[in-house]
Amino acid sequence: MSIPSPGKRELGLLKALLTRGGRKRSGCCRCEGLRAVEELLDRKKELVEFIVATPKAVSMINRELPNLRLLSDEELAEYSDTLNSQGIIAVAKIPEFPDSPVSGNFILALDLLNDPGNFGTIARTYRAIGGCELWYTKGSVDPWCDKAIRSGMGAQFALNVRKFDDLPTLCDNAEKAGYPTVYIADPHKGESCFKAKGLFDKSVLVIGGEANGVSMFPENAKSVMIPMPGNYESLNAAQAATVLLLESVRRSTEYI
Amino acid sequence: MSIPSPGKRELGLLKALLTRGGRKRSGCCRCEGLRAVEELLDRKKELVEFIVATPKAVSMINRELPNLRLLSDEELAEYSDTLNSQGIIAVAKIPEFPDSPVSGNFILALDLLNDPGNFGTIARTYRAIGGCELWYTKGSVDPWCDKAIRSGMGAQFALNVRKFDDLPTLCDNAEKAGYPTVYIADPHKGESCFKAKGLFDKSVLVIGGEANGVSMFPENAKSVMIPMPGNYESLNAAQAATVLLLESVRRSTEYI
Numbered sequence: 001m002s003i004p005s006p007g008k009r010e011l012g013l014l015k016a017l018l019t020r021g022g023r024k025r026s027g028c029c030r031c032e033g034l035r036a037v038e039e040l041l042d043r044k045k046e047l048v049e050f051i052v053a054t055p056k057a058v059s060m061i062n063r064e065l066p067n068l069r070l071l072s073d074e075e076l077a078e079y080s081d082t083l084n085s086q087g088i089i090a091v092a093k094i095p096e097f098p099d100s101p102v103s104g105n106f107i108l109a110l111d112l113l114n115d116p117g118n119f120g121t122i123a124r125t126y127r128a129i130g131g132c133e134l135w136y137t138k139g140s141v142d143p144w145c146d147k148a149i150r151s152g153m154g155a156q157f158a159l160n161v162r163k164f165d166d167l168p169t170l171c172d173n174a175e176k177a178g179y180p181t182v183y184i185a186d187p188h189k190g191e192s193c194f195k196a197k198g199l200f201d202k203s204v205l206v207i208g209g210e211a212n213g214v215s216m217f218p219e220n221a222k223s224v225m226i227p228m229p230g231n232y233e234s235l236n237a238a239q240a241a242t243v244l245l246l247e248s249v250r251r252s253t254e255y256i
Numbered sequence: 257m258s259i260p261s262p263g264k265r266e267l268g269l270l271k272a273l274l275t276r277g278g279r280k281r282s283g284c285c286r287c288e289g290l291r292a293v294e295e296l297l298d299r300k301k302e303l304v305e306f307i308v309a310t311p312k313a314v315s316m317i318n319r320e321l322p323n324l325r326l327l328s329d330e331e332l333a334e335y336s337d338t339l340n341s342q343g344i345i346a347v348a349k350i351p352e353f354p355d356s357p358v359s360g361n362f363i364l365a366l367d368l369l370n371d372p373g374n375f376g377t378i379a380r381t382y383r384a385i386g387g388c389e390l391w392y393t394k395g396s397v398d399p400w401c402d403k404a405i406r407s408g409m410g411a412q413f414a415l416n417v418r419k420f421d422d423l424p425t426l427c428d429n430a431e432k433a434g435y436p437t438v439y440i441a442d443p444h445k446g447e448s449c450f451k452a453k454g455l456f457d458k459s460v461l462v463i464g465g466e467a468n469g470v471s472m473f474p475e476n477a478k479s480v481m482i483p484m485p486g487n488y489e490s491l492n493a494a495q496a497a498t499v500l501l502l503e504s505v506r507r508s509t510e511y512i
Contacts (some may be wrong), residue, residue, distance in 0.1 A: 234384075250450040253483055
């Protein structure tokens with residue numbers, strides 16, 4: 001059986017999904033790259049609409065690819081959003097708001113985070129330390145945009161990604177789910193992240209946007225800071241998140 | 257006294273310094289952005305050859321700018337290497353191999369690190385935690401290229417950046433300087449970075465390249481690993497470096 005080429009509608013969708021409007025109209029997103037597509041297939045295979053790939057990419061991924069369409073290297077490069085395409089793009093439905101219960105020791109929340117690369121990097125690290133709940137506020141970058149999925153290597157598909165209108169609504173929902181404590185990462189003030197006792201104990205850990213930090217400071221929230229002896233520029237959002245997330249690993253492995 | 261425009265030779269140099277060849281021929285580098293230029297002026301003012309800036313950038317930096325040349329926004333954008341230029345680029349001599357003695361608790365070494373953004377981010381974090389000695393091997397990206405200096409926000413000018421032919425030579429020099437222990441960051445094996453006892457005790461901490469890790473495994477070196485319970489893709493080089501560097505902060509502030 002020969003593998004078909006993509007149809008006109010499918011090629012149009014590949015381009016349309018590079019815009020927020022295109023994603024909204026279709027309810028779909030693009031997932032580009034070998035690792036990202038594998039993650040999608042491992043975790044949310046039922047969402048896949050179709051996959052376009054070059055013969056070389058097909059041979060590298062070595063597993064069944066649902067609704068596969070073949071393209072030549074040159075054709076695929078036209079639809080890729082990267083300079084060095086890995087020759088494979090899946091189109092998938094954007095997951096709905098998860099109906100599974102909230103789980104894990106803490107919730108990671110991103111408030112008005114603007115950069116898709118940072119969003120993806122944070123998702124990837126959170127996934128790598130075994131995290132579950134990635135929450136974010138309206139006004140943040142779209143976690144389902146092409147760049148965020150590529151940077152995240154598809155980690156979004158392995159997490160419970162939940163969107164809320166604003167930070168108070170997010171914190172309310174966390175409290176109802178049994179996560180009453182809120183910690184806000186702050187570059188300049190608060191308790192040291194290496195000392196704050198309840199930091200990962202049924203809490204919400206909030207990382208603010210690159211430019212202006214969090215949108216507001218919820219009542220009863222506490223500040224937590226990464227100590228920086230060099231007295232210099234603070235870490236960027238993705239690096240700060242990495243330090244905090246790995247601190248949770250350090251604590252959980254401390255007595256092992 | 258009116259501020260002159262840059263001459264033809266200076267404009268030529270601005271473009272030439274975007275290439276490795278141009279930097280080698282002139283012994284100079286470009287330092288773009290407000291923070292990077294401030295760091296250069298704070299730490300290595302004597303290296304500045306000239307500075308081109310827009311009137312707006314000059315008003316924002318609010319300090320004396322040696323050998324200042326004015327350009328309009330449009331003219332400067334032509335020489336900028338970024339999409340959103342901050343309107344200021346300094347041309348400076350590349351610092352020579354430092355003749356100051358090696359200092360600090362540990363040496364951070366980058367072996368065949370390829371990405372200028374990673375090199376800069378690591379330099380910036382290392383500077384931010386109060387580090388001194390940033391060593392690297394031949395075959396790594398040039399720490400004095402435009403993008404590495406921008407990503408580092410000029411942190412390179414605040415550090416003792418030392419280049420060696422290869423990892424064994426680097427380790428030999430470290431040992432002679434009183435840093436006999438070598439730790440290699442490894443994504444998969446070795447002692448946990450949260451437990452390795454002598455990790456920052458007169459040691460060399462080596463981060464390998466993005467694609468293939470370190471070039472070789474020196475005799476007597478030990479592996480150190482960042483534990484990742486998610487059993488997934490490892491952290492990228494810059495994130496891994498951030499975790500290790502902040503672990504040094506955590507230990508030094510543990511009893512404060």
